[in-house]
Each structure stands twice: as C-alpha cells, then as structure tokens.
Amino acid sequence: MLEFICCSMLTILPDFLFRRFAQGKRLGKEINLFxxxxxxxxxxxxxxxLTVSLITLIFYFHPSTSNATSFFRTVTILPEISxxxxxxxxKNNQDVKEGDLIFKLDDSRQRAAVATARAGVVEVDAAALIAQDDVRVSQANFDAAEAAFEQTKDEFERKNTLYQQNSPAVTEREVxxxxxxxxxxxxxxxxxHSALESAKHRLDIQIPAQKDSAMAALTQAEVELAKMEIFxxxxxRIEQFDLRPGDYINPILRPAGILVPSDTGRARFQAGFNQLTAQVLHPGMMAEMSxxxxxxxxxxxVIVDVQDVIPSGQVRPSDTLRDPQNLQAPGTVxxxxxxxxxxxxxxLPPGSQCEVNAYTNNHERLQDPDIGTAEFVALHVxxxxxxxxxxxxxxxxxLMPFRVLVFAGHH
Structure with missing residues (x-):
C-alpha cells in the first residue's frame, strides 16, 4: 500500500491534474467511477x-523474512543407569551452576560393591604381608639347605681324602x-632356591597385579557409585522438572527434565530468506529485526555468515531414491x-519469532571515481x-500488538 501511494503521486496524480486543468474534465462529471x-x-x-517494479526492487535488494528465530540447545537431565x-x-524453573547436585538415586547396591572392592584391596594387602613372610621363610630354608650342602660337601672331601690315603678310619661304603x-x-x-624364587615372584609380580586388579575394581565401583548423583x-535453568523421591528414573523411557544452558541462543539469530536472495545476502550486510x-x-x-547449503537438499542414506518432486517446500537461504x-x-529470550529486513549498502561502490552515471543513479535508487x-x-x-491481539484474536 505504501509503495502504491508513493507511485501514484508520480503517475495517477499528474495524469489527473492534466485531465482536470489542461483538458477541463471535472471529477464526478467527465471523470467518474465508470x-x-x-x-x-x-x-x-x-x-x-511502477509499483510492481518498486516492490520487486525493494524485496530483491533489501530482502525480508518472517522466519527468524534464535535456536537454543537443551540438555536432557537423566542418569546413565536406572x-x-x-x-x-x-526445583522447577531454578537456575543452577555447573556442578550443582540435582538429585540422587538409591545407591545401596553400589555402596555394597564399593565396600566389597575395598575389602578386596585389604585382602590383597594382607596377602602381600603373607608373601613377604613366605619370602623370608623360603630364604631361611634355602640358607639351611645351602649350609647342609656345604657341610656334607666338606665332610665328603675330608673323608674322601682319608680314603684315598688308604686310611682304615674311612670305608668305601661311607664315602x-x-x-x-x-x-x-x-x-x-x-x-x-625354586621355592624362594617362586615366593619372590609372587611378592613382586602376582601381588602387584592383584593389587592393580583390586584397585581397578574399586575405581569401577566408585564410578558406579558416583553415577547415582546427578550434577x-x-x-x-531447570525446565519441565517435577521429580519426587520415590520416582523411578529410566535413561531411555523417563528423563527427569531439561536443562537450558544460560549461554545458548543468546548471541545469534538465524533467518531463512527466499532462495532468490542468495546472490544478494553476504556477511557484513546490515539488517533490522522486530x-x-x-x-x-x-x-x-548485522549478518555475520550465510550458510552455503540449502537445508531442503539434505539426504540421509535409506533404501529409497530421493525424488525432487516430493519436496514439501523449497528450502531457504x-x-x-x-x-x-x-x-x-x-x-530477547531464545526462541523468539522475529521479522528481519536486510539492506543492501552500495556506499563503497558509489565512492568509485570511475563509476558511470547510469550505475551511479541506479545504486542511489x-x-x-x-x-x-x-x-x-x-x-x-x-501494528503488531493490534494485529495479533485484536484482529487475529490470539489472546
């Protein structure tokens, strides 16, 4: 309507003035409804x-869209196990900080597993003490066996020497x-010696391996216990959260609620423009939003980036070929x-529905001293x-409040 009124001032009004004052035709007489x-x-x-040309010129070089919003990420609140x-x-609609405890699950089974794992660690420590005693016992047995061997060897050498000298004090059978x-x-x-080495291997290799296994089991049990507290x-901000003690939570079928991060959707808006504007939109372009x-x-x-693909062309692997005629609607830039x-x-809260106008700016091109007159006028227009x-x-x-609340009836 605004474009039509402006164009009529340059076309219909001069035509009427010419008819009225140059040709003498009067409104309601020669110029009437018929x-x-x-x-x-x-x-x-x-x-x-002129109106059609002006509207086309405006909407092509200064594109607009009512499909603009700020998409934000949500995080589902749910445990790893049921x-x-x-x-x-x-509580619902409560602001939380990173690391705040939200709720706890029944952890009696996990605590029992932690206690069992700790008992296993203590048992391995006790086995290490016993293994140390076994090493000392085996060392003593080896020393005793070695002393007995040396004593027998010395006795054999002494009596064998007497036997070789034909001494009647030593018989061949005794030698x-x-x-x-x-x-x-x-x-x-x-x-x-083998028993000593075995005791040392058990103390140096088997016991540490058992200790590592027991510590790993303890760590696993503590991890499972930690999963019972949801942070x-x-x-x-916590949304759609109505959890009560006694509720049963399942990570697949029953989440607890939704966490809306405080920094998501608050710095950037996404606007979908008609595909005809693909050659006009560019980063750095000024815009206004309502x-x-x-x-x-x-x-x-200000437009900071333009997506280089059209979402409607997205393809996912399936067992059917994609037919372009089945597209429900053309995608937007x-x-x-x-x-x-x-x-x-x-x-503006995240998720706000907005209207956006983008404006072409030819200021730098107009500063070019080699620009032609026709181009200069066209860019100015x-x-x-x-x-x-x-x-x-x-x-x-x-007019938005009146249009939405009164004429559209959206109360």
Missing part, C-alpha cells in the same frame, strides 16, 4: 508498472654314602545475525528505496 479507467488509463497503467530417586535438591648325600643336599638346595554439567517478544521495538543487526551493538539482544522497507518494518512493529 470512466476512471479510460480517463486515467495512462496514470493507472504507469502506477501499476534407579529410584531418594533425594531432590532443585659312597656321603657322595649320594651330597646329591641329595644339592637337590634340596635347588628345591629351596548439572553447565550453568543454566520480534513478537519485544513489540514496537526495532533491533539493529539461512543467514546468521548478531546484534550490531554488544548486548543488543539481551531483551537501490539504497534509497531501502528507507521504504525500513519504514514498513516500523509500521509492522507498531
């Missing part, structure tokens, strides 16, 4: 063409007995917007008509 088209055909045709709730430490006894003492010493992974959560207020924004000033969107679009956005922002 003769209006014939009398003002040049002005009406020119107004229609259990029955014993204590609840927060043979001592020789066999030496072999027996040597075998006993080898057995004692906030990051700062945020949201239903802040009526009668226009927020200056997604632009990411941030406030022009720091804190400019603090008054493109930048100038952006004011009309900005004015329309402000009209819509002012």
């Amino acid at each position: 003769s209006m088209w014939y009398e003002l055909r040049y002005g009406l045709s020119s107004c229609f063409i 259990g029955r709730v014993t204590e609840v430490f927060v 043979e007995r001592l020789e066999n006894l030496i072999q027996e003492r040597l075998a006993a010493m080898d057995a004692a 906030a992974g990051q700062a945020g 949201c239903a959560t802040a009526p009668m207020r226009v927020t200056p924004m 997604i632009a990411f917007l941030e406030p022009l000033w720091e804190g400019g969107i603090d008054h 493109i930048d100038t008509v952006g004011y009309a679009h900005a004015l329309i956005l402000r009209f819509r922002a002012i």
Whole structure:
C-alpha cells in the first residue's frame, strides 16, 4: 500500500491534474467511477508498472523474512543407569551452576560393591604381608639347605681324602654314602632356591597385579557409585522438572527434565530468506529485526555468515531414491545475525519469532571515481528505496500488538 501511494503521486496524480486543468474534465462529471479507467488509463497503467517494479526492487535488494528465530540447545537431565530417586535438591524453573547436585538415586547396591572392592584391596594387602613372610621363610630354608650342602660337601672331601690315603678310619661304603648325600643336599638346595624364587615372584609380580586388579575394581565401583548423583554439567535453568523421591528414573523411557544452558541462543539469530536472495545476502550486510517478544521495538543487526547449503537438499542414506518432486517446500537461504551493538539482544529470550529486513549498502561502490552515471543513479535508487522497507518494518512493529491481539484474536 505504501509503495502504491508513493507511485501514484508520480503517475495517477499528474495524469489527473492534466485531465482536470489542461483538458477541463471535472471529477464526478467527465471523470467518474465508470470512466476512471479510460480517463486515467495512462496514470493507472504507469502506477501499476511502477509499483510492481518498486516492490520487486525493494524485496530483491533489501530482502525480508518472517522466519527468524534464535535456536537454543537443551540438555536432557537423566542418569546413565536406572534407579529410584531418594533425594531432590532443585526445583522447577531454578537456575543452577555447573556442578550443582540435582538429585540422587538409591545407591545401596553400589555402596555394597564399593565396600566389597575395598575389602578386596585389604585382602590383597594382607596377602602381600603373607608373601613377604613366605619370602623370608623360603630364604631361611634355602640358607639351611645351602649350609647342609656345604657341610656334607666338606665332610665328603675330608673323608674322601682319608680314603684315598688308604686310611682304615674311612670305608668305601661311607664315602659312597656321603657322595649320594651330597646329591641329595644339592637337590634340596635347588628345591629351596625354586621355592624362594617362586615366593619372590609372587611378592613382586602376582601381588602387584592383584593389587592393580583390586584397585581397578574399586575405581569401577566408585564410578558406579558416583553415577547415582546427578550434577548439572553447565550453568543454566531447570525446565519441565517435577521429580519426587520415590520416582523411578529410566535413561531411555523417563528423563527427569531439561536443562537450558544460560549461554545458548543468546548471541545469534538465524533467518531463512527466499532462495532468490542468495546472490544478494553476504556477511557484513546490515539488517533490522522486530520480534513478537519485544513489540514496537526495532533491533539493529548485522549478518555475520550465510550458510552455503540449502537445508531442503539434505539426504540421509535409506533404501529409497530421493525424488525432487516430493519436496514439501523449497528450502531457504539461512543467514546468521548478531546484534550490531554488544548486548543488543539481551531483551530477547531464545526462541523468539522475529521479522528481519536486510539492506543492501552500495556506499563503497558509489565512492568509485570511475563509476558511470547510469550505475551511479541506479545504486542511489537501490539504497534509497531501502528507507521504504525500513519504514514498513516500523509500521509492522507498531501494528503488531493490534494485529495479533485484536484482529487475529490470539489472546
């Protein structure tokens, strides 16, 4: 309507003035409801063409969309394992900090497992003490066997020397007995040495391995016990939380609630523009935004990035071929917007539905000394008509409460 009124001032009004004062035709006489088209055909045709051209020019070089919002991330509050709730430490709609305890599950089974694991560690420590005693006993047995071997060996050598000297004090049978006894003492010493090495290996290798296994079991039991306390992974606000002691929580079927992080969706908006604007939208482009959560207020924004793919073309592997004619609706070009000033969107809650106007700015091109006259005028016209679009956005922002609450009946 605004564009039509502006265009009529340049087309219909001059045509009417010419008919009225140059040709002498009067309104209500020669110019009436039935003769209006014939009398003002040049002005009406020119107004229609100019209005369509102006609207096309505005919406192409200064695109707008009502599909703009700030998407935010939510974190599901649920334990890693199922259990029955014993204590609840927060309430619904409560702000929490990172590491705050939210609720606890029944941990009697996990505590018993921790106690069992600790008993296993104590048992291994006791086995280590026994192993040390076994090493000392085996060392003593080896020393005794070695002493007996040395004693028998000395006795054999002494009596064998007397036997070789044909002494009547030593018989051949006695020498043979001592020789066999030496072999027996040597075998006993080898057995004692093997027992000593076995005791050392058990103390140095087996016991540490058992200790590591017991400590790992204790750590695992403590980890399972820690899972029974659910903490906030990051700062945020608890939503849809109505947990009571005695409730049974299942990580698949029954989550406890939702945590909305405090830093998500509060720094950037996403706007979906028509695909015709793909060649116009670019990072650094200025924009304005009006949201239903802040009526009668226009927020200056800037486009910081433009997504280089269209979401409607996304394909997931399946057993059917994708047919383009089955697309429900053409996708949009997604632009990411941030406030022009720091804190400019603090008054807008995440998820706000907004309308966005983006504005083409040819200021740098107009500063080129080699620019032609036609291009200079065309760029000036493109930048100038952006004011009309900005004015329309402000009209819509002012009329939004009346349009939504009164005329649309959304109470």
